[in-house]
Amino acid sequence: MGRKVCVVTGSSSGIGAATARLYAERGWNLVVNYSRESAPAEAVAAACRTFGAEVLVVQANVAEDADCRALAAAVEARWGRCDVLVNNAGTTKFVGLRNLDGLDAEDFQRIYAVNVVGAFQMARALEPLLKRNPPGAVVNMSSIAASTGLGSSLAYAASKGALNTMTMSLARALGPAIRVNAIAPGLVETPWLQNGMGAERYAASVQGYKARAALAEIIQPEDVARAAWYLGVDAVKTTGEVLAVDAGAKLMPM
Numbered sequence: 001m002g003r004k005v006c007v008v009t010g011s012s013s014g015i016g017a018a019t020a021r022l023y024a025e026r027g028w029n030l031v032v033n034y035s036r037e038s039a040p041a042e043a044v045a046a047a048c049r050t051f052g053a054e055v056l057v058v059q060a061n062v063a064e065d066a067d068c069r070a071l072a073a074a075v076e077a078r079w080g081r082c083d084v085l086v087n088n089a090g091t092t093k094f095v096g097l098r099n100l101d102g103l104d105a106e107d108f109q110r111i112y113a114v115n116v117v118g119a120f121q122m123a124r125a126l127e128p129l130l131k132r133n134p135p136g137a138v139v140n141m142s143s144i145a146a147s148t149g150l151g152s153s154l155a156y157a158a159s160k161g162a163l164n165t166m167t168m169s170l171a172r173a174l175g176p177a178i179r180v181n182a183i184a185p186g187l188v189e190t191p192w193l194q195n196g197m198g199a200e201r202y203a204a205s206v207q208g209y210k211a212r213a214a215l216a217e218i219i220q221p222e223d224v225a226r227a228a229w230y231l232g233v234d235a236v237k238t239t240g241e242v243l244a245v246d247a248g249a250k251l252m253p254m
């Protein structure tokens with residue numbers, strides 16, 4: 001039997017890149033996906049290849065159904081199988097919670113198009129391949145924002161709440177051949193927050209997070225990647241669940 005195949009959306013950076021590297025290190029072939037910039041995706045692919053993985057680098061905006069279907073067709077043509085889909089691509093707008101005028105309907109639609117509809121479209125496009133060599137698995141990258149209502153914006157938190165609900169619905173819809181779970185990371189050290197917040201606010205957030213998390217730490221992308229391996233591969237009797245990787249932040253008053 002050939003190597004297993006993992007598709008990680010948004011894997012040119014951060015959590016997605018760490019997840020692609022971990023699956024490659026553990027003997028899988030990979031799709032590394034991005035929507036805008038190819039150079040970082042090529043660098044992640046090169047790192048995966050050092051472990052002997054075959055890697056397809058695919059430009060696809062998960063908000064576009066045609067892109068999702070083209071990605072699935074490329075996987076079918078190359079390997080004829082997909083064992084795990086990690087729906088990691090996400091987007092946001094950084095707007096203070098009290099600033100309701102800072103968000104409009106278009107912001108909601110743009111954020112939902114990637115964070116919710118994109119995950120749905122990818123699962124739908126890959127369903128036949130995920131069912132081909134059961135058990136297949138889908139891992140959705142949610143956020144602690146879904147259960148706290150905090151995070152980069154109200155629209156972002158709501159989109160991750162919707163993703164958690166969709167995780168349950170997809171687990172019902174795609175079982176028994178495919179398990180569907182989600183990860184809810186806390187503050188992860190990636191370019192996402194550093195770019196979105198600016199250096200000063202980011203440093204203050206990190207200090208604040210460490211002060212209230214039970215484990216007094218922020219999260220590394222590799223910590224989340226291990227959870228994506230657990231839910232994608234090891235958690236064979238778990239479906240419809242959301243696993244927090246938050247260093248215990250939600251145990252404390254926010």
Ligand SMILES: NC(=O)c1ccc[n+]([C@@H]2O[C@H](COP(=O)([O-])OP(=O)(O)OC[C@H]3O[C@@H](n4cnc5c(N)ncnc54)[C@H](OP(=O)(O)O)[C@@H]3O)[C@@H](O)[C@H]2O)c1
Nearest residue numbers: 010012013014015034035036037061062089090188190192
């Ligand atoms: N960092 C945190 O603290 C944190 C906490 C909780 C949850 N999360 C979630 O974790 C996921 C990854 O975040 P990260 O921190 O690793 O971010 P990141 O370092 O900014 O990486 C985001 C990745 O997604 C890709 N991407 C963005 N929009 C896309 C689209 N429409 N289609 C395909 N790819 C797209 C980006 O590539 P291009 O720019 O080339 O498209 C990049 O590869 C997101 O879903 C985020 O909500 C992050």
